[in-house]
Amino acid sequence: DADVTQTPRNRITKTGKRIMLECSQTKGHDRMYWYRQDPGLGLQLIYYSFDVKDINKGEISDGYSVSRQAQAKFSLSLESAIPNQTALYFCATSDPRDRGHSNEKLFFGSGTQLSVL
Amino acid sequence: SQKIEQNSEALNIQEGKTATLTCNYTNYSPAYLQWYRQDPGRGPVFLLLIRENEKEKRKERLKVTFDTTLKQSLFHITASQPADSATYLCALDNYGQNFVFGPGTRLSVLP
Numbered sequence: 616d617a618d619v620t621q622t623p624r625n626r627i628t629k630t631g632k633r634i635m636l637e638c639s640q641t642k643g644h645d646r647m648y649w650y651r652q653d654p655g656l657g658l659q660l661i662y663y664s665f666d667v668k669d670i671n672k673g674e675i676s677d678g679y680s681v682s683r684q685a686q687a688k689f690s691l692s693l694e695s696a697i698p699n700q701t702a703l704y705f706c707a708t709s710d711p712r713d714r715g716h717s718n719e720k721l722f723f724g725s726g727t728q729l730s731v732l
Numbered sequence: 733s734q735k736i737e738q739n740s741e742a743l744n745i746q747e748g749k750t751a752t753l754t755c756n757y758t759n760y761s762p763a764y765l766q767w768y769r770q771d772p773g774r775g776p777v778f779l780l781l782i783r784e785n786e787k788e789k790r791k792e793r794l795k796v797t798f799d800t801t802l803k804q805s806l807f808h809i810t811a812s813q814p815a816d817s818a819t820y821l822c823a824l825d826n827y828g829q830n831f832v833f834g835p836g837t838r839l840s841v842l843p
Binding site: 657707721723 | 736741764766768773774775776777778781821823825829830831832833834835836
């Protein structure tokens with residue numbers, strides 16, 4: 616979805632390096648999420664944010680940190696990258712106003728393929 | 733423990749047939765369930781949503797059912813086409829906090 620932009624699209628880094636993945640959105644959604652995808656494991660939630668002051672850990676937050684700089688921006692950092700963090704990373708947004716109608720859905724970016732050597 | 737399973741990692745069917753994909757879950761009580769399509773190297777795209785009080789939902793050639801007693805959703809693609817080949821993911825509303833995904837089923841529609 617062009618409304619959710621992730622940069623970079625691909626990144627190769629070395630073990631121990633600090634790396635930041637960025638996500639910006641023009642959908643005006645308050646909620647943003649970071650997922651990682653490994654083959655055969657589906658999408659696993661790393662962190663999510665309900666607004667700029669609300670950050671929550673997902674199921675696999677160890678080794679990651681996030682920053683919600685503005686409603687439209689949500690960054691994921693790997694403080695010291697390790698090879699098992701090699702994966703496809705997705706940012707997503709949702710509109711909480713849909714939740715009351717049980718109609719909330721996710722809008723994903725195109726992903727960042729990260730390789731840690 | 734909480735778990736979401738999708739019937740198989742890969743499913744091959746002949747063009748024109750109906751594809752049926754299964755999503756089963758344990759220890760969740762979702763208010764609604766979603767299905768997404770994912771093409772290689774791309775982010776998932778929302779297809780359909782079904783609420784806990786709905787038995788069936790349709791959109792063009794797609795049909796979703798939701799049985800909260802069996803804790804199962806079925807996703808059907810009728811008159812399948814090679815362009816339907818993709819990975820299909822089910823996702824559950826996780827107590828209003830976030831969304832949890834199944835591992836996906838890679839569907840191949842053979843001409």
